[in-house]
Structures are given as C-alpha cells and as structure tokens.
Amino acid sequence: MSATLTIVGMAAITFFIKAIIFILGDRVAFPPLLRQALAFVPVTVLTAIIVPMILAPHGKGLELGWHNPQLVAAAVAAMVCAATRHQLATIIVGLSVFFGWQFVLYG
Numbered sequence: 052m053s054a055t056l057t058i059v060g061m062a063a064i065t066f067f068i069k070a071i072i073f074i075l076g077d078r079v080a081f082p083p084l085l086r087q088a089l090a091f092v093p094v095t096v097l098t099a100i101i102v103p104m105i106l107a108p109h110g111k112g113l114e115l116g117w118h119n120p121q122l123v124a125a126a127v128a129a130m131v132c133a134a135t136r137h138q139l140a141t142i143i144v145g146l147s148v149f150f151g152w153q154f155v156l157y158g
Contacts, residue, residue: 101125118156124149 128145
C-alpha cells in the first residue's frame, strides 16, 4: 500500500507542476541566467544515467579494462562524434563496436 501511495503521490505532484506551467504559460518569465542553466538539464540527466552504465555495467564496481564492451564502444562513439558530428554515424558505429566487441569476447 505504501508503494502505491508513493507512486500516486509522485504522479500527482508531477501532473500539478506540469499543469501550472501550462496554465501560467507566458505570464512567468525566468531570468536569463536560470534559462541558461535549465538548458543544461537534459544533458546532465542523460550523463547521470549513462556514465554509471558504462563504467560499472554489472553494478559491482568500476570496470575500466578492455573487457568492458560498453566502455570500448562509448570511447569509439565519442571519437566518431568528435570527428564527424553526425548523430546517426555515432549511433551506428557505437552499436556496431559494442556488439562486435561483445561477440569477440563472449562468442
């Protein structure tokens, strides 16, 4: 019962916050510094989700060696992204390296 109430409460709070933003619309103006800071939120959240999955894929500590396919693929994808600035190429190369490296290591 406690978990259900927690989920319902979180849903209500999320709905309330989003509803306020839609109701107030353009009547609320954020200061330029806050708007600039909010622009970094998606990148920060995505980084916070992805980095632990890359560095500790099994959740038992850091795996910083070449036996970690996630780390190898992320490093190659970062290099491709820096060189080409092409999202689709980065995704394709990253996934290809990940699955290829995993196949070579674990057959």
